[in-house]
Amino acid sequence: MKPLIEVRGLRKDYRRGGDVLHAVDGVDLALMPGESVGVIGESGSGKSTLARCITRLERPTSGVVFFRGTDVTGLSDRDLRWFRRQVQPVFQDPLTALNPRWTVGRLIAEPLKIHGERGAERRVGEVLRDVGLASELMTRRPRDLSGGERQRVAIARAIVLRPSVLVLDEPTASVDMTVRRALLALLKRLQSEHDLAYLYISHDLRTVGETCSRTIVMCRGRLAEQGPTAAVLNSPRHVYTQILVSAIPRVGGATPRGGRLRARPLPWQGTSPDSGCVFAGRCPRALPECAADPPVVEVTPGHRAACVLAGRR
């Protein structure tokens, strides 16, 4: 099977004054049809920039994004139209992502209108049912909806054109736990009914653990670790991933107090090293050899970590 989306050597730099921030710094990944891949990491690790480059909301500085084998990196907005039908973003906060003055019906119909689809009314009703919203909500505006309902509208808008990929950037971060569970169940159902592939960005490792078959760990723009979700979360090999995993709350404080693995805090202005492991400055187990670029160690097939300690135990 060929990947739907393939990313090679993706890089995105932001310039501020004389400084260059490597928000995404050489990322490779592949997303297969119908698959869910989780992207985890702290805030500022480049997860959202990666999502914005893949959905072509940003133009990458270098590197290539292929969709079904076609390079979409350099396409103009007009040439991107077919790609945008296929790859749809869903953002964290529907209150800012949805036009507050539009009704639910108009919000969901907009993509159909942009792409010149007929029979919008029937399709909107269909999609509304599909995401579990009552048709009475059609005339409401975003502020009259609950957080969960708003995110369902955002999802409806994303699937109305029958895409093959959703890029979900923290889709459940703005709702509480019971609503989160309902949204995750909805995403799971939509995935199997419509054969959708998900790139699922989240800092909530528990949610990623429940949703994704494969997981990618990002640290300061680079891939620290990737592999089957169970392997990454249950036997993480990169020290950075180990720190992320040990921060997951556990019932009754399963981690002995004070015994948790912690990153060293950075002083106010952290500068990115030119070479070597990007995590070394904060790594509690850093070694002299971390000043050189870390080797990518394949621990088990498909489970890779870019850490000198990954091969040792």
Next chain:
Amino acid sequence: MPGLRIEGLCISIGDRDVVRAVDLHVAPGACAGLAGGSGSGKSLTALASLGLLPRPARVRAGRILLDGGETVAPDRDRTARVRGSGIAMIFQSPRAALNPVLRVGHQVERVLRRKGRRGDLRQRCVELLGTVGLLEPDQAARLYPHELSGGMCQRVLIAMGIASEPRILIADEPTTALDVTVQADILDLLDDLRARTGMGMLLISHDMSVVAERCESISVMRQGAIVEAGTTRAVIDSPRHPFTAELVRDLTHPPGTGHEAGG
């Protein structure tokens, strides 16, 4: 009875009770959890203990006692004394809770001054910022909120919260806006402060995993009422109320095991 005790608290808006007959107890040095979804009345209950209910919400019935004395009295001076030295509170959005145009050190000093501290306020402020784990606290004091990360802002707010050595700290979703690693660091800090000072803590969160990790007891709130309360073990291991059961599902096994292969 030492600590914070809420008895039969009813809060109404107009003629509708939005919080109904809530009982809670936070013993000195203990950490009590209050869990529930948004709109369940958790925050209103917390705000009532400080006399900070937003209009038109009001306490219709019940009592709130701190070390045996009523916290919220008709007389405003007394309420002001309870805030801070008796009960302090930290909130969900640390950046929004700080004044954006004042250096954070200045804001901590203002709290100290209001609580009647005299002498070298700057030195005490720097001490406090060090206590909450800010690196180079003397430099940190000179920064503005926008120069700090969310986690650092929350540390500053915690410093302001503990500046007047409260007996009870109410933490309302203290880590909801933060990264998972920063969340763990902040919760560790709160645990630490509690162990060091003997203050009691009420930890409010919609995230059952946070409450279950940090608290000795849990009260679960739904639609304005407490539907279940008990020790953490009892609530997690054998929830009685279906809503609690829903909240604690998936909590007892580690992440990464909930996924069926291929899905």
